[in-house]
Amino acid sequence: MKITTEAGERHVLAVTVDNEAGILAKITGLFSARGYNIESLTVADISADHALSRITIVTSGPPAVIDQIIAQLDRLVPVHSVTDLADGGAHVEREIALVKVAGSGDKRIEALRMADVFRAKVVDTTLSSFIFEITGTSDKVDRFIALMRECGLVEVGRTGVVAIARGAEAV
Amino acid sequence: MTEMSGADMVVQALVDLGVDTVFGYPGGAVLPIYDALFKHPTIKHILVRHEQAATHAAEGYARSTGKPGVVLVTSGPGATNAVTGITDALLDSIPMVVLTGQVPTTLIGTDAFQECDTVGITRHCTKHNYLVMDPDRLGPILHEAFYIATHGRPGPVVIDIPKNVQVATGTYSIPNRIDHKSYRPQVDPDADAIAAAIAMIAAAERPIFYTGGGVINAGPDASAALRQLVALTGAPVTSTLMGLGAFPADDDKWLGMLGMHGTYEANMAMNRADLIIAVGARFDDRVTGRLDAFSPDSKKIHIDIDRSSINKIVPVDLAVVGDAGRALDALIAAWADKGYKARDLGEWWRRIDGWRATRCLDFPEKKEDGAEIMPQRAVKALFDATRGMDPIITTEVGQHQMWAAQHFHFDSPNRWLTSGGLGTMGYGFPAAVGAQIAHPDRLVICIAGEASLQMNIQEMGTVSQYRLPVKIFILNNQWMGMVRQWQELTYESRYSNSYSDSLPDFVKLADAYGWTGLRIDTLGDLADGIQTMLGTPGPVIVDCRVAQLANCFPMIPSGAAHTDMILQPNDIVGTMDDEAKALV
Numbered sequence: 096m097k098i099t100t101e102a103g104e105r106h107v108l109a110v111t112v113d114n115e116a117g118i119l120a121k122i123t124g125l126f127s128a129r130g131y132n133i134e135s136l137t138v139a140d141i142s143a144d145h146a147l148s149r150i151t152i153v154t155s156g157p158p159a160v161i162d163q164i165i166a167q168l169d170r171l172v173p174v175h176s177v178t179d180l181a182d183g184g185a186h187v188e189r190e191i192a193l194v195k196v197a198g199s200g201d202k203r204i205e206a207l208r209m210a211d212v213f214r215a216k217v218v219d220t221t222l223s224s225f226i227f228e229i230t231g232t233s234d235k236v237d238r239f240i241a242l243m244r245e246c247g248l249v250e251v252g253r254t255g256v257v258a259i260a261r262g263a264e265a266v
Numbered sequence: 267m268t269e270m271s272g273a274d275m276v277v278q279a280l281v282d283l284g285v286d287t288v289f290g291y292p293g294g295a296v297l298p299i300y301d302a303l304f305k306h307p308t309i310k311h312i313l314v315r316h317e318q319a320a321t322h323a324a325e326g327y328a329r330s331t332g333k334p335g336v337v338l339v340t341s342g343p344g345a346t347n348a349v350t351g352i353t354d355a356l357l358d359s360i361p362m363v364v365l366t367g368q369v370p371t372t373l374i375g376t377d378a379f380q381e382c383d384t385v386g387i388t389r390h391c392t393k394h395n396y397l398v399m400d401p402d403r404l405g406p407i408l409h410e411a412f413y414i415a416t417h418g419r420p421g422p423v424v425i426d427i428p429k430n431v432q433v434a435t436g437t438y439s440i441p442n443r444i445d446h447k448s449y450r451p452q453v454d455p456d457a458d459a460i461a462a463a464i465a466m467i468a469a470a471e472r473p474i475f476y477t478g479g480g481v482i483n484a485g486p487d488a489s490a491a492l493r494q495l496v497a498l499t500g501a502p503v504t505s506t507l508m509g510l511g512a513f514p515a516d517d518d519k520w521l522g523m524l525g526m527h528g529t530y531e532a533n534m535a536m537n538r539a540d541l542i543i544a545v546g547a548r549f550d551d552r553v554t555g556r557l558d559a560f561s562p563d564s565k566k567i568h569i570d571i572d573r574s575s576i577n578k579i580v581p582v583d584l585a586v587v588g589d590a591g592r593a594l595d596a597l598i599a600a601w602a603d604k605g606y607k608a609r610d611l612g613e614w615w616r617r618i619d620g621w622r623a624t625r626c627l628d629f630p631e632k633k634e635d636g637a638e639i640m641p642q643r644a645v646k647a648l649f650d651a652t653r654g655m656d657p658i659i660t661t662e663v664g665q666h667q668m669w670a671a672q673h674f675h676f677d678s679p680n681r682w683l684t685s686g687g688l689g690t691m692g693y694g695f696p697a698a699v700g701a702q703i704a705h706p707d708r709l710v711i712c713i714a715g716e717a718s719l720q721m722n723i724q725e726m727g728t729v730s731q732y733r734l735p736v737k738i739f740i741l742n743n744q745w746m747g748m749v750r751q752w753q754e755l756t757y758e759s760r761y762s763n764s765y766s767d768s769l770p771d772f773v774k775l776a777d778a779y780g781w782t783g784l785r786i787d788t789l790g791d792l793a794d795g796i797q798t799m800l801g802t803p804g805p806v807i808v809d810c811r812v813a814q815l816a817n818c819f820p821m822i823p824s825g826a827a828h829t830d831m832i833l834q835p836n837d838i839v840g841t842m843d844d845e846a847k848a849l850v
Contacts, residue, residue: 112448117397163577169573
């Protein structure tokens with residue numbers, strides 16, 4: 096007997112929650128307990144009175160599973176709203192990565208040249224290293240990091256995706 | 267707004283919320299609350315013998331009254347022992363508030379004596395939980411907790427209270443009105459959905475109502491509305507294990523329970539229906555059988571208060587989110603508004619009567635006085651003997667539970683208390699304690715198996731202490747019968763650890779606790795034995811010896827469709843493949 100899993104599509108969910116202890120554990124626990132995927136998750140306080148946090152979750156699954164994820168999140172007591180950003184039409188996604196590259200000579204010059212092409216900023220430098228800050232879609236960040244592997248990549252930190260719907264309306 | 271200690275606030279809040287009974291067990295980290303309880307004689311505290319039993323007793327109290335059950339336990343092992351009952355309440359949507367003591371805030375995270383991460387452990391087996399770090403928050407949190415436990419889909423809420431928060435003084439306040447900032451369950455159904463639903467119901471040629479625990483949770487009025495809607499439409503009704511009692515079993519529209527040990531007619535009607543109206547039921551795997559063969563030709567309407575239950579397992583054609591009672595009322599109103607008349611469902615009923623003719627609940631038995639008692643016969647005899655007494659029946663989990671569901675019949679809600687979702691052996695006896703506390707003058711019977719009963723048998727002491735007239739009726743077949751049944755079906759009768767060895771003498775055990783103990787050995791003694799049990803004041807344990815190797819039929823075997831029921835033992839052929847074995 097083989098255990099099979101169904102292929103799915105990528106969705107970005109924006110979840111507004113009470114900014115209280117344990118809420119992140121509640122949400123990540125829901126994903127692990129029910130076997131849902133988390134590709135990335137970001138969370139930060141977003142309100143003037145520090146009462147609300149916004150969690151951006153990138154997940155994947157068949158449409159029925161995505162519907163379940165939204166319904167399961169929505170019934171948690173501290174959750175105010177759940178929005179599937181793919182559902183509402185166009186949205187903007189961004190991720191920041193800090194990329195440390197070490198080396199000298201041609202590789203160092205090549206790294207700087209490619210950073211320029213990707214509009215990555217140099218935020219720290221020594222005689223033998225750079226730290227680049229790159230902002231963009233996850234795909235763009237992936238491609239930049241892949242190139243840097245050839246140029247002496249030593250360390251990467253990524254924020255995960257934040258996203259917001261286009262237009263004048265709020266979620 | 268009054269200044270008082272945290273412990274006094276807890277008790278004051280319970281008084282203000284109308285709590286009359288708390289099931290609990292003291293310990294170091296809840297001593298301040300126990301001391302506050304000592305001074306408040308209006309709240310009755312029931313001292314159990316194990317914290318798990320406190321939670322099941324609270325469930326029994328809640329299920330038989332419709333009010334939330336309240337539990338008070340200490341930190342560490344007190345809280346961890348309560349986890350099974352909390353999870354049981356979550357899966358069966360039972361309103362419950364569990365107060366746990368915690369080590370002082372200054373010691374949290376230091377592996378202090380009797381410390382555990384209660385909110386961490388219970389985060390995923392509660393509807394919601396709280397760790398209270400400030401005594402001023404106790405009033406609002408307790409009131410909010412009761413609101414959350416009882417509104418929307420009911421469930422358990424844990425409030426973890428560090429000992430120094432109980433001792434410290436603060437200001438007790440009551441929120442004017444619970445207007446929760448994020449928890450707003452939809453209770454009123456959408457009018458368009460109701461209009462669409464009633465049109466589908468009116469047009470259906472082969473409709474069936476499939477009802478569940480949500481109808482019971484919606485209160486007795488919802489059960490009354492169900493009866494009314496069924497009478498208007500003339501459609502048949504089946505129910506899940508949790509929904510038994512919402513519709514009277516002596517009504518000719520009643521098909522019996524559906525699912526794995528449901529009736530042939532209920533399962534066949536689900537399979538052949540052209541419209542399923544699911545009300546407060548969640549398409550559990552015990553109900554659906556093999557999913558790709560589940561009711562293939564029907565449209566499905568799903569009425570549920572929990573949106574996440576809709577389309578979770580079976581995709582439906584029409585979702586109605588709301589309270590079952592309000593949705594049923596709205597359907598009845600819409601039926602009248604549109605002037606619908608019941609269709610002639612004569613052809614549908616003729617087919618159903620054909621399935622009924624299999625008499626799937628019949629069982630082979632010998633009739634002479636000295637014969638061994640078939641367990642089904644024992645349940646039927648108990649049912650016959652208690653007609654008109656309006657008993658509350660609880661069960662443990664296993665074969666006896668299914669036999670009780672099949673052969674004990676109910677005509678009202680809140681009389682049938684059983685562990686459906688979690689399937690907790692050890693539920694039934696403490697649940698009977700909770701039901702008896704809530705209804706001191708009613709007949710409360712726990713139909714038990716000899717194996718399940720031993721999981722919380724220590725509660726005999728609780729029953730003695732409070733002089734509760736609980737009756738325990740053991741269908742004693744000296745096996746974990748359902749385990750053995752599956753071993754016969756799936757593992758070529760290799761009986762790995764399913765024999766109930768070294769059983770106590772239940773009659774002597776009764777004597778030891780000051781109960782009355784009876785033993786029934788043969789068919790000829792059955793009726794008299796039951797009468798003796800019913801006529802004996804105080805608690806009685808009946809050790810009813812039943813046919814050891816009887817199995818529970820009909821049965822949809824693991825991984826099979828509704829149409830593939832095993833009706834009798836000799837229908838079993840071959841062994842299961844791995845796909846079927848892997849299903850629970």
